Amino acid sequence: MNILALDTSGETASVAILRDETVLGEIFLDLGRNHSEILLPSIEHLLTATGLELMAIDVFACTVGPGSFTGIRIGVGTIKGLALAADRPVVGLSALEVLAMDAxxxxxxxxxxxxxxxEQVYAGLYADNGSEGLICIIPEQLIKANEFLELIEGETVFTGTGAxxxxxxxxxxxxxxxFFVVGHRNRVHASTVGVLAGREALAGGLTDAVKLVPLYLRRSEAEEKMDRQC
Known part of the structure; x- marks a missing residue:
């Protein structure tokens, strides 16, 4: 199974192509949020480098949030467009779950x-269940860091830009x-998105591209501004 995965949910952007759980190639860029300029060239470069054409991709995957509104829209829109062009299914994943898997x-x-x-974070709490994967203990939410800490007991590994x-x-x-992970592991990597997507695909978690939607845990500034004006 060939998987094309990407993440643009934060300030970094990454694209990866995997065959099952083997990473054939990955591009990781920390250049700010100009994702719209670098995403498609990165995808084209990886396809060329791996010797694959778009139609050879079996599953397309991306993070759907939470994170940057603009970044998420770019990532979801790109994956939807590619999947529709290739007539392939998609997998949408939480950026928090991807970070947790890498920890x-x-x-x-x-x-x-x-x-x-x-002064807020997007956060969740997971149990590391070894070969059986992650188990969600506290669902993802938008909250102040110190308030979320009140919900946690025992030794815990923290990861992500909020940590x-x-x-x-x-x-x-x-x-x-x-406890805290090493620096680069605090960022979402498309290769991990691809691994999780492959497992979701095998478990029957594929979605039609038109049904892929962003996960926003916070309303946009425009929506909040409109409410204040009412």
Missing amino acids: MGFQRKICPMIDARR VKYRDIIQRGLTGKG
Whole structure:
């Protein structure tokens, strides 16, 4: 199964092509949020480098949020367009779940946190169930970091841009029980998106491209502004 996966949910962008769970190639860029300029050229480069044509891709996958509104729209729109052109199914994944998967292996609970600004984070809590994967303990939500910490007990591995930003708060709130992943693992990687997507596909989790929608845990600034004016 050939999988083309991407992530544009944050300031970084990444694209990967996998055959089952083997990564054939991956591009990871930390150039700010000009995803619309770099995404399609990156996809074209990877297809050429791997010797594959678009029609050789069996499954298209992307993160659908939470994260940057603009980035998510670009990623979802790109994957939908490619999948419709190739007449292939898609898999949409949570950026938090992808981060949590990359933090597995420590035999502790995992808390992915993405900086949502305004002193808030997108966060969830997962149990590392080894070969059986992740188990969601606390559903994803938009919340202040210190408030989410009140919901956590025991040793926990933290990952994501929110964990980096609020590391001091986490260390004070979970004295001796908060652990952190290495720098680059705090970012979402398309290769992990692809691995999860392949497993979802085998489990029957494929979706028609037209049904793929973004996951926004916060309303846009325009919507909030409109409410204030009413």
